[in-house]
Amino acid sequence: MQPIDYAVFSSLLLLPPATTPKLGQGRIFSHFTNTEGVTGITGILGDNLEVGQQVIVSELRFGQGSNPFLANDPGDIFLTDLGFETTEGKLELIGVFGDKQKFAIQFSEETALLLNNIRVRPLRISNNILNLGGSIYSIPVGTTIKGKCLLKRIRV
């Protein structure tokens, strides 16, 4: 996928920071990543986004994940139900560190399961208040998701 100069498309894609677009039914999953990850997954040059800016993306192409072990197969991609507002500390609790906290890409359970027939596999279920981290999920390496997805730059 060729990287897109975000500035060219900004008038079409840019959403006001306060806008929360409806991504579909069910839970919203987030994949946190760095600049290189954003470009690889969305084709958008992440560095051209300001902190707080968000963009609607119609296709996500996930390559190989970097933390493969507890995922079902080597290279699977990790997701969480933690959202854009999640603190650095909470992300660290699920193993997301440093520049991988800069961007989040979100899509809905409906987009994954109904539109793309993709199993989002739960790995760690966080359903008690003592567990400060979120739940952790995985999708297979090489997954492509088509539909209404959201990219947001969260941190500098």
Add this chain to the structure above:
Amino acid sequence: MSKIDVDFLIENLESLEVEKQVLAVERVGEIVDFLAVQTVDAFRRSPHRFPIAERLYRLGSLVVTPLEKLLKESDNLETSILASVILLRFGSKVGVSCLLDAIAKDEEYPSLAASSLAAAGIKEAIKPMINRLRCCDLKQVDLAIGLLSALEDLGSGIPSDLRDRLTGEDVPWQIRTYTKRFDSYQENQLEYTASEKAIA
């Protein structure tokens, strides 16, 4: 262990003198064994075991012996489950009973336990998965989805009473969708089996 002089060690590894090289390789072996034990101990002590466990894999099979020892000694459920998952990935089955228990009772890692056992092809896991699905609160969407995914991976069928339970009108749509997906997988399997028989 005494202080590690990495430069000296590399110098000897690069040497063409057999004695220096052999002794250096032996020393490297001692060091990596020591580090594997220390890393597993860090995993045992950490309050955040999941991200540590995730990265233990990078140490390779060196962690198997210390993890098996940890599994025998640990009274912490999370430690035992994660250690068992890692061990199973390296072919050690000493934690299988712990993972079967996790499917039956654990709240945090039943799906991970199920998918690990499914990935290892352990059919013994089917019964506890079905039992848990029969009695769990179906508001626990992740639990049901995780178990259904693992059953699908194992090529298992689901009993009709369970299918009825999981496709009821008041059941969350995600669980109903997974169950129906499961049905089509089973139909494909039946078609495949029938065509194989026809060919034979």
